[in-house]
Amino acid sequence: MSTVPKLKQVVTRGNELNVEGEAKVYRSLRHFWHVVAYSHEVTDQPVGFTLCEQDIVIVRLNGEISVFDDLCPHRGTRLSIGTVRDGCRLECPYHGWQFDQEGHLALAPQRPDLAGHLRAQTRRYQSVEKYGMVWVCLEDKPHFPLPEYPVWDDPEFHYVAVPPDDWKCSAPRRVENYTDYSHFAILHDGYLADRTVPQVPPHDVWRNDNKLENLQGQDAWVRVPIDSAAWGGKDKPEDPYLRLRFNWRVFMPLTCVYDITFQDGNRYHLLFHPTPMGPKKIRNFTVSSRDFGDRNNAKQELSDFVKLIYDQDKYVVESQRPEELPEDLTKEMHLKGVDKFSVEYRLWLLELAKQLTRE
Numbered sequence: 001m002s003t004v005p006k007l008k009q010v011v012t013r014g015n016e017l018n019v020e021g022e023a024k025v026y027r028s029l030r031h032f033w034h035v036v037a038y039s040h041e042v043t044d045q046p047v048g049f050t051l052c053e054q055d056i057v058i059v060r061l062n063g064e065i066s067v068f069d070d071l072c073p074h075r076g077t078r079l080s081i082g083t084v085r086d087g088c089r090l091e092c093p094y095h096g097w098q099f100d101q102e103g104h105l106a107l108a109p110q111r112p113d114l115a116g117h118l119r120a121q122t123r124r125y126q127s128v129e130k131y132g133m134v135w136v137c138l139e140d141k142p143h144f145p146l147p148e149y150p151v152w153d154d155p156e157f158h159y160v161a162v163p164p165d166d167w168k169c170s171a172p173r174r175v176e177n178y179t180d181y182s183h184f185a186i187l188h189d190g191y192l193a194d195r196t197v198p199q200v201p202p203h204d205v206w207r208n209d210n211k212l213e214n215l216q217g218q219d220a221w222v223r224v225p226i227d228s229a230a231w232g233g234k235d236k237p238e239d240p241y242l243r244l245r246f247n248w249r250v251f252m253p254l255t256c257v258y259d260i261t262f263q264d265g266n267r268y269h270l271l272f273h274p275t276p277m278g279p280k281k282i283r284n285f286t287v288s289s290r291d292f293g294d295r296n297n298a299k300q301e302l303s304d305f306v307k308l309i310y311d312q313d314k315y316v317v318e319s320q321r322p323e324e325l326p327e328d329l330t331k332e333m334h335l336k337g338v339d340k341f342s343v344e345y346r347l348w349l350l351e352l353a354k355q356l357t358r359e
């Protein structure tokens with residue numbers, strides 16, 4: 001009799017949503033760089049994608065990436081079902097209008113005499129290729145520069161682009177999941193940590209330029225079961241656990257970069273970005289790098305390991321309500337010292353949202 005009303009109360013409270021507040025966070029994401037594809041996926045075959053509910057087409061013209069509205073200005077056909085002509089113009093399949101690298105109409109075949117005098121164009125968005133990924137910002141002035149991933153230029157590292165995966169959740173929820181210390185020992189028991197050691201090591205959290213950083217104390221090595229880690233095919237030692245130290249940073253608002261150092265000095269790094277396709281849908285993009293193990297096996301081993309962990313997270317994150325992070329911190333509960341990163345992350349996210357969505 002006494003437990004039922006209590007449970008009801010908890011569920012109701014967890015579902016409260018300040019729609020206006022949460023929508024601001026989502027709207028503010030337009031002002032930042034997002035990954036829309038891996039570089040190797042973009043050829044002279046145009047591909048469509050949806051970034052913050054904006055349909056875009058990504059294509060390689062003259063060897064460089066161009067990103068346009070996925071909409072022909074003539075009659076609204078999707079340009080992503082079009083064709084590249086002469087390697088440098090994107091042709092709409094309906095009446096054959098052709099657009100150059102800048103999105104300007106270069107040719108309407110029905111009136112070739114107008115070439116050079118046509119003012120029509122499809123909107124072009126700025127894009128950058130970096131870390132084997134294509135980054136796009138929907139607004140003219142990105143609020144922060146591109147995230148940094150220094151090991152990209154280090155020839156010691158083997159690099160893998162993990163196949164993308166779509167999840168039904170909001171992007172900030174996913175970032176919070178990615179950076180949540182205290183679920184490792186429970187949800188990833190036997191893979192990322194050990195259920196018998198659920199304590200969160202002491203750590204500091206601070207803002208540094210455009211990133212939220214954290215670092216554990218120098219002696220805070222974490223035990224990770226060897227079978228499940230990105231072990232790289234090395235001979236297994238007697239001790240079934242690895243010791244590793246990891247720290248990470250979030251390039252606000254969504255890019256997570258991990259540095260993991262094993263006790264023997266081997267290094268494993270990750271760059272992760274959950275791109276918001278809509279308020280409650282993301283595409284997970286991950287590049288993963290290590291400086292040990294067999295280079296020939298890196299692709300399979302790193303991808304398999306990341307997928308294994310992501311699959312454990314997916315069904316939990318997709319179940320969270322509300323899908324957005326509540327704007328009001330008191331709507332959910334936070335453990336002192338344990339959930340420090342989440343709290344600081346939410347506070348900064350909300351500051352950015354207020355700043356960027358000011359009317």
Ligand code: FES
Binds near residue numbers: 074076094096
């Ligand atoms: S709709 Fe694209 S050319 Fe007519």
Ligand SMILES: [Fe+2]
Binds near residue numbers: 178183187309
């Ligand atoms: Fe996780």
